[in-house]
Every structure is written in structure tokens, then in C-alpha cells.
Amino acid sequence: MGDPVFRLVTGNRLRDGKVIYFVGAGVWTPLIAEARLVEEWDGAALLAEAQAGPPPHPAIAPTLIEATRDGERVVPVTLRDRIRAGGPTIAYAGG
Amino acid sequence: MLLDRNGGFRPDSWRHLADDEAPADGEAVTISFKRWQAEPERWSDRTRPLGLRLSNDVPPAAFGPAATRFALIVLNFPRFIDGRAYSQARLLRGRFGFKGELRAGGNVLRDQLMFMARCGFDSFEVDAERARAENWPQAFREFEQFYQPAADRRETILRQRLRSWQTAAE
Amino acid sequence: MALYRYDEFDRKFLEERVAQYRDQVRRRLAGQLSEDEFRSLRLMNGLYLQLHAYMLRISIPYGTLSSAQLRGLAHVARRWDKGYGHFTTRQNIQYHWIRLEDTPDILAHLATVQLHGIQTSGNSFRNITTDPFAGAAADEIEDPRPYGEIVRQWSALHPEFSFLPRKFKIVLNAAPDDRAAVKIHDLGLNLRRNEKGELGFEVLVGGGLGRTPILAQTVRDFVPRRDVLAYITACLRVYNQYGRRDNLFKSRVKILVQSLGIEKYRQEVEAEYAAMGVEREELDLPDAVVAAMQAQFAAPSYPDASGDEAELNQALAAEPDFARWVKYNVKPHKAAGHAIVVVSLKQPGKVTGDCSASQMELLAELADRLSFGEIRITHDQNMVLPHVRKAALYDLWLQLGAAGLATPNIGLASDIICCPGMDYCSLATARSIPIAQALATNLAQREQEIGPLQIKISGCINACGHHHVGHIGILGLEKNGAESYQITVGGSDNAQAALGGIVGPAVAAHEVTATVDRLIDVYLRLRRDGEQFPDTYRRVGLAPFKEALVVAR
Numbered sequence: 001m002g003d004p005v006f007r008l009v010t011g012n013r014l015r016d017g018k019v020i021y022f023v024g025a026g027v028w029t030p031l032i033a034e035a036r037l038v039e040e041w042d043g044a045a046l047l048a049e050a051q052a053g054p055p056p057h058p059a060i061a062p063t064l065i066e067a068t069r070d071g072e073r074v075v076p077v078t079l080r081d082r083i084r085a086g087g088p089t090i091a092y093a094g095g
Numbered sequence: 096m097l098l099d100r101n102g103g104f105r106p107d108s109w110r111h112l113a114d115d116e117a118p119a120d121g122e123a124v125t126i127s128f129k130r131w132q133a134e135p136e137r138w139s140d141r142t143r144p145l146g147l148r149l150s151n152d153v154p155p156a157a158f159g160p161a162a163t164r165f166a167l168i169v170l171n172f173p174r175f176i177d178g179r180a181y182s183q184a185r186l187l188r189g190r191f192g193f194k195g196e197l198r199a200g201g202n203v204l205r206d207q208l209m210f211m212a213r214c215g216f217d218s219f220e221v222d223a224e225r226a227r228a229e230n231w232p233q234a235f236r237e238f239e240q241f242y243q244p245a246a247d248r249r250e251t252i253l254r255q256r257l258r259s260w261q262t263a264a265e
Numbered sequence: 266m267a268l269y270r271y272d273e274f275d276r277k278f279l280e281e282r283v284a285q286y287r288d289q290v291r292r293r294l295a296g297q298l299s300e301d302e303f304r305s306l307r308l309m310n311g312l313y314l315q316l317h318a319y320m321l322r323i324s325i326p327y328g329t330l331s332s333a334q335l336r337g338l339a340h341v342a343r344r345w346d347k348g349y350g351h352f353t354t355r356q357n358i359q360y361h362w363i364r365l366e367d368t369p370d371i372l373a374h375l376a377t378v379q380l381h382g383i384q385t386s387g388n389s390f391r392n393i394t395t396d397p398f399a400g401a402a403a404d405e406i407e408d409p410r411p412y413g414e415i416v417r418q419w420s421a422l423h424p425e426f427s428f429l430p431r432k433f434k435i436v437l438n439a440a441p442d443d444r445a446a447v448k449i450h451d452l453g454l455n456l457r458r459n460e461k462g463e464l465g466f467e468v469l470v471g472g473g474l475g476r477t478p479i480l481a482q483t484v485r486d487f488v489p490r491r492d493v494l495a496y497i498t499a500c501l502r503v504y505n506q507y508g509r510r511d512n513l514f515k516s517r518v519k520i521l522v523q524s525l526g527i528e529k530y531r532q533e534v535e536a537e538y539a540a541m542g543v544e545r546e547e548l549d550l551p552d553a554v555v556a557a558m559q560a561q562f563a564a565p566s567y568p569d570a571s572g573d574e575a576e577l578n579q580a581l582a583a584e585p586d587f588a589r590w591v592k593y594n595v596k597p598h599k600a601a602g603h604a605i606v607v608v609s610l611k612q613p614g615k616v617t618g619d620c621s622a623s624q625m626e627l628l629a630e631l632a633d634r635l636s637f638g639e640i641r642i643t644h645d646q647n648m649v650l651p652h653v654r655k656a657a658l659y660d661l662w663l664q665l666g667a668a669g670l671a672t673p674n675i676g677l678a679s680d681i682i683c684c685p686g687m688d689y690c691s692l693a694t695a696r697s698i699p700i701a702q703a704l705a706t707n708l709a710q711r712e713q714e715i716g717p718l719q720i721k722i723s724g725c726i727n728a729c730g731h732h733h734v735g736h737i738g739i740l741g742l743e744k745n746g747a748e749s750y751q752i753t754v755g756g757s758d759n760a761q762a763a764l765g766g767i768v769g770p771a772v773a774a775h776e777v778t779a780t781v782d783r784l785i786d787v788y789l790r791l792r793r794d795g796e797q798f799p800d801t802y803r804r805v806g807l808a809p810f811k812e813a814l815v816v817a818r
Contacts, residue, residue, distance in 0.1 A: 015294065016364035017319035055296035060314060078746065080687060084316050088688035090698050092349065092616055154506070176305055176388065178428025182505045185425050189544055206289065206306055213424035229297055237285045240274055242418045244547035245425070251547075252274040252418070257554055 003068040005077060007043035008035040009050040010084070011059030019084050020059055022050040028058055032074045032085045037067065096223035097198070100212050102232030104223055109146055109167060118143065125169055128153055131161070139164075148200075151179035158183075159191040168193060170216075172201035181214045188215035188246035208234040215246030267563040268331050268639065269414045271379045279376045282383060282422070286310050287369035294366070309389065309427070311357075311382030312368055315691050319363040322385040323375060324392040327399065327413035327437065328356035330640040332629040337378035339625035345371050350625070352610060352618045354682055354731055355434070356394045356642045357385055361689050383421055388429045390420035395437040396444045397643040400562060401651040403599045406456050407464070409439035411558035412493070415550065416454075419494055426501050430508035430516040433501070434473075441760070446644055448472045448480040448762040449734060451518050452500060457487065465489045470500055470530070471522030474728035478764050479519040482527045484534055490555065495548040499538035503530065565637040565652060570602025573656035580659040587662050589713075590673040595658065602655050606636075608648040608665060609672040609680065613705045616698050617683040618646035627668050635661055645682050645719075647675065678712040678720060678785075679705035682731055686724030686741060687748075693724035695741025695748035700777055707778045708785075715785060717797050721756075734758035736798035737781055738765045748774050754784055754810050755802030763799060766807040769814045780814065787813045 009022035010032075020028040021035035029035065038046050043064050050062040066077040076082050083089060097105050110118070111125045118124045125146030131138060138145055146167030149158055162168065168187060170180040180199070187193040199211050200220040208219060212235055221231065242252050271279070286306075293303040307313075311322035323338065330338075338358055342350045345367045346360040353359055363371070372382060384390050393413045400408040416435060420426075426433075438445040439456035447453035453469035465487045472481030488496045504518045507525075522530045541548075581588045596605040608628065610618055632640045632650055635657045641649035653661060665671040674680045681704060684690065686697030701722050708715070721735030725742075732738030738753040750772055753765030772780050787809050792801045802810075 012314055012318075015366050017314055017317070019317060055299070056294060057300075060300055079748065080316070080693075083687060087317060088698075089696065090616060090688055090702065092347075092619060175302075176428055177510055178388075178426070179506055179510075181425045181428065182502050185502075190540060190542065204302060207428075210422075210424045210427055229292065238281045238422075239277060241424070242278075242421055243423055243425075244544065252278075253554060256272070256274070256557070257551065260553065260557060 003070075005040070005066050005068055006037035006074075007040055007046060007064050008032075008037050008067055008074070009047055009062050010035070010065055010081070011050075011062040014056055014058055014060055017060075022046070022059070022062065024049070026053060032067075032076070033072065035067075035074060037069070037074065096221060096226070098208075098219045098221045098223075098226055098231060100217050100235060102235060104226070107220075109144075111146075111148065111169075123166075125167060128158060132157075135161075149183065151177065151183060153183075155183070155186045155190070159186060162187055162191040162193040163195075165193075165195055167196045167198060169198045169200050169220075172199060172203060172207075175202040175204050175207055181210060184211070184214040184216055185246060205229055205231045205234050209237060213241065213243075213245040213247050267561065267565060267637075268329060269379075269410075269558075269561045275379070275418075276376075278421070279379070279381055282381065283369065283372045283376050286372060290365065290369055305387060307365075307368075308387040309384060310368075310372070311359075311385030312363070312365070313386060313691075315361060315689050316687075317689065318361065319365055319368070320359055320361050320689070321363045321368060321371065321382060322353070322357050322359040323380055323382050324385045325356050325358060325380070325642050326417045327393055327395040327410045328397050328642045328644075329399075329410060330642065331378075332632045332638045332640065334378045334380055335625050335629040335632070335640050337375055337380060339622040339629070341371055341374065342622040342625065349619050349621045351616075351685065352620060352642050352646050352648070354644050354646060354684070354729060355392055356397075356644060357392055358642070361685070384427075386432075387427075388431050389427045389433060390423065391432055391434045393417050393420070393435050393437065394445060394450075394644060396440055397641040397649050398444060398596065398605055398651065399439065399641075400564065401598050401600075401603075401605050402440055402444075403597050404442055405440040405599075406458065407439055408559070408562055408564075409437040409454075409456055411555060411562050412454070412456070413437050414558055414561075415494070415554070416497075426505060429501070429505055430510045431513070431518075433504075433518065435497075443758075443760040443762075446731070446734070446758040446762070447760075449474055449478075449731065449758060450481060452497065453481050454493065454497075459487050463489065466493050468493075468496060468500065470534075471519040471527070473517050473519040474731060474733050475517070476514050476726050477520065477523075478728070478733040479523060480762050480764070481519075482522065484527070484531050491550045491552070492545070492548075494550055495541055495545045496534075496538055498544070498548060499534045499541065502537055503533045507533070564600075567600040567603055567652070568654070570600075570654045570656065573602040573654055577655045577658060584659075586673070587659060590662055590671055591658065593673045593677060594671075594675045598652065600652070604653050604655055604658060606650040606653050606658070606661065607643070607675045608650065608670050609674055610647050610670075611674055611680050611705065612669050612672045613679060613709050614702060615669070617681055617701050620648070624668055624670060627664070628670070631661060631664060645680065647680070674709070674712060676717045676719070678708035678715050678718045680719075681705055682719070682721040682735070684723050684725075684729035686722075690724060692727055693741065694726070694743040695724050695750065695774075697722045697724035697730060697739075697741050700739060700741070700750065700774065703778050704781060707782070715789065718785070719758075719798075720781070731758060732756075733764045734762060735765060736802075737784060739777065739781075742771055744771065750774065750777050752777075752780060752784070754807070755799055757799040761799070763803075766802075768807065768810045779817075783813050783817055784810055 123144040313320040436450040455467040469481035636650040683701040687693035722739040723730035723732040734756040740751045756765030
């Protein structure tokens with residue numbers, strides 16, 4: 001048995017494209033640790049809640065992803081989602 | 096509602112017949128290309144203004160020669176990213192001598208209007224409420240000059256330059 | 266300096282385009298446009314949404330920049346990004362950390378130096394590319410860039426072809442030695458003379474990499490120069506009507522040409538071309554227009570530099586590191602006493618194609634002082650100072666070296682082409698930059714012994730890193746949640762273009778360097794005098810490469 005896998009909703013912020021996570025009640029955060037995590041069976045409802053609201057929606061393409069907890073940290077299951085959460089894995093000219 | 100190339104709105108005065116519908120006497124109607132192909136003689140009596148609805152997969156050789164028979168041709172954009180009807184319009188105007196009203200139907204959006212008008216469209220089936228709210232008529236006026244020759248026969252930037260060089264040389 | 270300068274028409278057009286885009290962004294932020302509707306509009310201006318932010322791609326037409334333009338690009342990097350930009354395999358630059366709200370101002374700023382993002386994405390004409398040595402190369406028939414500018418203008422916001430089935434890449438080449446990778450483009454124009462000595466173009470159609478790699482085929486051997494826009498129009502009109510729109514992966518013109526066969530496609534194009542009538546006249550390209558355009562690109566008046574050789578030879582003899590750089594990074598120029606300098610953006614440990622704002626500014630300054638204010642971008646993600654006096658090479662080398670820009674590796678194993686991969690790109694299935702870094706570090710020691718070698722890496726099947734035509738190609742895939750890499754050998758993107766063959770099952774990230782080492786060992790063992798990797802591959806086939814990997818497993 002591995003760690004329990006939770007669901008959370010992520011998207012990119014409309015005005016600047018930054019990665020954001022759904023907290024609930026129309027609120028989004030750039031910090032994955034603040035994201036609302038739900039069990040697998042509550043994922044569809046969380047996604048529907050995240051997608052609701054009048055245009056323009058603050059997040060582009062809200063998507064359900066999988067993550068586990070490691071103490072205080074929330075760690076996405078796929079490498080792609082870990083890179084979205086943590087930034088490029090290589091040093092680049094700017095930082 | 097229809098939006099015209101000159102920026103005005105007007106209601107559609109044509110009836111668009113389904114393939115099993117009969118027209119009333121003298122009524123202006125459009126028919127599908129399929130129906131026209133199936134019974135061209137039935138529609139050749141010229142007792143009524145006749146329009147044609149053309150899907151965007153009909154090849155030019157099939158629709159081109161008959162084009163001048165119609166007072167209105169409606170081309171279709173099933174999705175705004177499907178651009179086949181731009182070429183159909185160019186050919187109807189440039190090659191097949193179609194002088195009637197050319198109309199764009201389907202998924203017509205503001206930011207495609209300029210391209211459509213340049214390819215020879217006169218009128219556009221639009222959601223009038225949205226079109227007014229977003230000032231769609233302005234879309235025809237966003238550019239003054241163009242690089243390509245098109246159905247609007249506006250002089251291209253290249254030709255204008257050439258003319259000014261020749262004048263300068265004289 | 267002689268580069269194309271916008272006239273009032275061009276300036277007005279670009280200002281109107283920026284204003285139009287500014288209004289589109291306003292409507293999106295006001296909720297009037299859905300993301301679906303806006304996506305196609307922002308892509309027509311080169312704005313993507315990537316993993317971490319928006320990405321803005323700016324076109325560098327025919328790979329040529331003035332120093333002022335390069336300073337403009339540096340300014341954008343500093344003010345609106347994180348201080349750097351990334352040069353791509355299509356002679357574009359892209360910025361990876363852009364905010365949507367800033368994009369109208371960025372484009373307005375770039376318009377002041379005659380740069381734009383028009384059609385750097387979307388299903389229309391992409392940036393027109395060409396030989397990075399155009400106008401300086403000793404072997405070209407004529408500078409292809411005036412035709413590049415003519416085609417650029419003709420393709421900008423084209424009324425009929427802005428909603429093609431898929432993207433469309435046009436390339437121009439005017440040299441027998443193809444440095445523009447003509448055969449992997451949707452449409453290639455090879456400038457040539459016919460038996461009467463008249464200029465015209467060979468027209469090739471249907472090249473492209475991606476999921477189904479295909480090399481372009483000749484549609485017509487010779488189209489007279491003045492008819493070239495009409496002929497391209499015919500090629501495009503056939504594609505616009507018959508190209509597939511039901512499946513994204515089968516919608517490029519290469520699939521149409523493949524399914525019709527080149528004969529049938531040619532017949533359709535020729536029939537359309539023959540029927541064009543008055544449109545032919547409208548698209549006619551009179552000699553006067555070509556001459557006026559050529560005057561804009563007139564070669565600089567090179568000083569008499571015939572005495573420079575002696576000075577250069579002295580420095581070469583005294584400084585082996587300088588001699589090594591000259592050997593690999595300096596190319597023959599058509600003017601006596603001058604040279605073409607390739608500036609490597611492949612410093613080991615750094616990111617392929619990345620260039621900081623300060624490096625851009627330094628290159629702009631060096632271009633002003635030493636290269637008539639001109640800079641080029643190459644499709645293998647390096648930069649070029651095209652007109653440098655040989656006597657200035659030593660000084661130039663010192664200054665480049667101080668900024669980390671004098672890596673002597675052009676054409677060698679560590680000069681790797683590489684897409685951004687999963688570190689940035691939302692399409693990627695694996696990372697490519699860390700693989701390139703590991704390979705470059707590992708191979709730098711013996712790259713002189715290996716000689717010319719092109720390694721090309723893509724982070725997904727879309728093949729932005731051109732892996733199919735690498736001498737060694739690496740494709741990043743995802744297998745059961747882990748990155749894995751499929752390796753090909755024997756590809757080539759020059760005049761003898763060829764697609765590589767797959768050497769075996771995909772390998773894990775940590776196995777890539779050892780696998781590539783083994784493939785290179787096979788090549789070194791089997792090569793005959795003067796053979797490059799693709800030559801050896803053509804002679805010996807795939808088997809010895811496959812075997813070496815089987816043995817190792």
C-alpha cells in the first residue's frame with residue numbers, strides 16, 4: 001500500500017498565466033500547500049465547483065490532478081504536475 | 096440577424112428551405128446544394144429569387160459553373176477555425192463571376208469578419224445582441240491597407256509602392 | 266547597415282495589428298471572449314499558455330536582426346520576463362514567463378524596432394526561415410532575404426489562408442549546401458537558375474517532422490521568379506480545400522501530399538495555377554519590386570581587408586584556444602579578409618538556446634562595432650555575426666569568451682539542438698534540457714576526436730528538436746509515468762536529408778549518455794576517412810548500431 005492519493009484542482013491564472021490551485025468558494029492560491037484536497041470520489045464535485053462562476057473565469061482550464069501528502073507538503077503524483085508546482089528542474093539564465 | 100459589410104444590421108428576408116419543404120409562389124428561398132443537384136430543372140423557372148446553401152466540402156468544379164444562376168449564396172463555417180469557405184468565396188468572386196450576395200453562416204465571430212469581407216462576403220449571420228455589445232462593425236475598419244490582393248480589389252501595398260516609385264522616377 | 270526598413274505602410278499595418286490585439290486582450294479580460302475563442306486569436310500573435318506562465322514567441326524573419334532589434338529583445342527580457350529569452354529551431358525567440366496583461370505593451374514596444382509575433386503560432390503561415398549565412402556565404406546564388414521579406418509581407422494576415430487545416434512553414438534557400446533544412450518544411454523554395462540563366466525557384470511541398478516524419482518532394486523544378494507568389498497561392502489553395510481537418514495529427518500538407526501522391530497533388534496545383542487568370546497578374550512580382558527590395562538588403566561596403574590574414578595567422582599560432590575556436594566557429598565569407606562568426610549558445614551546463622539580456626546587449630554592441638550592425642539566428646539555436654573582419658577575430662573572441670559566448674563547438678557533439686521539453690512546455694512528455702546538458706558534459710572531452718556530429722533532442726512527438734533528422738536523435742516519451750527516451754541514428758537535415766532509424770527499445774533517462782556513447786563508439790570504429798555519421802550509417806546500415814546496444818544489455 002502506498003500513500004493515500006488525493007484529488008485537487010489546478011489551472012493557470014487568466015491574467016498572468018501563473019499556476020494556481022483551487023481552495024474553495026471561488027478562491028484560488030498559487031501555493032499548492034493551500035489547495036483543497038479531497039478523496040477520489042469527491043473529485044468530480046470539486047472540479048464542478050472550481051469551474052463554476054461567470055466569465056471571465058479566474059483560472060484557465062481547471063483540471064483535476066492527483067497528489068499525496070508528505071507531512072505538510074503536498075506532492076503531485078506526475079512529474080509534469082511536480083514541475084508545474086516547483087518550476088523548471090534546471091537552472092536558467094534568470095534564476 | 097444579418098450584419099452587412101458596411102456595418103449595418105438587418106433582418107434576413109430569405110426563407111431557408113429544408114430539403115423536404117415546398118416554397119410558396121414567388122417567395123425568395125435558399126435551397127441546399129444537394130437539392131439543386133438532384134432537380135436543377137425544377138428550380139430553373141426563374142419565377143422567384145433563388146439562393147444556394149453550399150457546404151464547405153463541395154469542390155469548385157461542382158458549384159462554380161452554376162454560381163451565376165443564384166441571387167444569394169450562403170457559405171458555411173461549421174467551426175470558425177475551419178477556413179475552407181474562404182477559398183470557396185475567393186473562387187466564386189474571382190473565377191466564377193458571382194455578383195450576387197455572398198453570405199457567411201455558421202460559427203461567424205468578430206475577429207474573422209475582416210478576412211471574410213476581403214474574400215468577398217457581403218453579409219454575415221450573427222448574434223445581433225453580442226455583435227452590438229462588442230461593436231462588431233468596427234472589425235471591418237481595423238486596417239487601412241493590406242499586403243495581399245483579394246476579392247475587394249483594393250490596391251495592395253506592393254502595387255501602391257510600385258506606383259510611387261514609378262512616379263518618382265518620371 | 267543594409268536591412269529591410271519599414272516604410273509608412275509597414276509601420277501603420279503593425280500599429281493597427283497591435284491595436285487590434287490590445288482590444289482582443291481587453292475583451293478576453295472583460296469576459297467577452299471565451300478561452301476557446303481567444304486561444305486562436307492569441308496564437309495568431311504567438312502567445313501560448315505553457316506550464317508556468319504564458320509564452321510569447323516573436324518572429325525573427327529569415328533569421329536576421331539589426332543591433333537595435335536585438336536590444337529591443339533584450340529590453341523585453343529584462344522588463345517583462347526573467348531577464349532572458351530562448352532562441353528556437355525556427356529562427357524565433359520565445360519568452361517563457363510572460364503575463365497576458367503585459368502582452369499588448371510588449372508588442373507595442375517591439376513594433377518600434379519592427380518586430381512582431383504575427384503568426385508565430387496558429388494554423389497559418391509561420392515565420393519564413395532561411396540560411397543563417399544568407400548575404401554573406403561564399404556559395405549562394407543570390408541573397409535569399411529580399412524574397413523572404415516579399416513572402417513575409419504577402420503572408421501577413423492573409424485573408425484566405427489564416428485558417429488553414431494546420432500550421433504552414435515556408436523556407437527559402439539559395440545555396441547548394443542546404444543550411445536551412447529545406448526538406449523538413451511544408452513548402453521549400455530553392456532559388457536557382459534555369460538553362461537560360463533566368464532566376465526562379467524549385468518548389469518543394471510536404472515536408473515535416475512530428476508524429477509522421479516526411480521529407481518534402483519537388484512539385485515543380487522551376488517557377489519563374491515573377492510567378493512565385495501566384496504559384497505558392499495555388500499550392501496553398503489546394504491544401505486549404507483538401508487538407509484534412511478531422512484529425513489534428515493528419516492535417517499538415519505532408520499528409521495530403523502523401524495520401525494524394527505527389528503526382529496528383531502536382532496536377533491539382535497546376536490546374537489551379539493554370540485557371541488563375543487575373544489573379545496571376547495581381548500576384549505578379551515585377552523586376553522593379555525585386556530590385557527595390559534587393560536595394561534594401563544591399564551588401565555593406567566592406568573595407569579592403571586583404572592584409573588581415575597575416576595578423577590573424579600570428580594570433581592563431583600564438584594561441585591554441587583561439588585557433589580551436591576559429592576552426593569550429595568561423596566560416597568562410599564571400600568578401601576578402603572577412604569571416605562569418607557563429608556564436609555558440611551551447612555553453613556546457615547552460616540551457617541550449619537561452620540568452621540573457623546582457624548577452625544580447627553585448628552581441629548588439631559587438632555587431633555594431635564589428636559586423637555592420639547585423640546578427641543572425643540559426644535553426645540550430647546559435648547566433649551569428651555575419652560580416653567580421655579577420656583582423657578583428659581575436660578581439661571578438663576575447664570579448665565573447667568573457668561573456669560565456671565563445672564555446673568552440675559549432676557542429677560538434679556538444680552543439681546540441683534541444684526543445685524546452687517538460688521543464689516549460691505543456692505538450693512535452695519528457696524533459697529534454699537535462700538530457701542535453703548531461704550529453705554535452707559527457708561528450709565535450711572527446712568531441713574533437715569525434716568530429717562533426719549533430720545530436721537533436723525533442724521532449725515529445727511534435728519534434729520541435731528535429732530528432733528525426735539528427736545524426737543521433739533522441740525523443741522523450743512517457744512510459745508508465747516515467748521519462749524514457751527513444752534513440753535514432755543516421756538522420757540528416759542537409760541537402761541529402763534523411764530520417765534516422767530507431768536503434769532499439771527506449772531507454773531510461775539515466776541510460777541515455779551511456780547509450781549514446783556506445784553508438785558513437787560504433788561510428789568511430791566503422792567510419793572511413795572523411796565520413797560523417799550519416800555517411801557511415803548509409804554504408805553500414807542500422808544493424809551494427811542495434812547490435813552494440815543488444816550486447817550492452
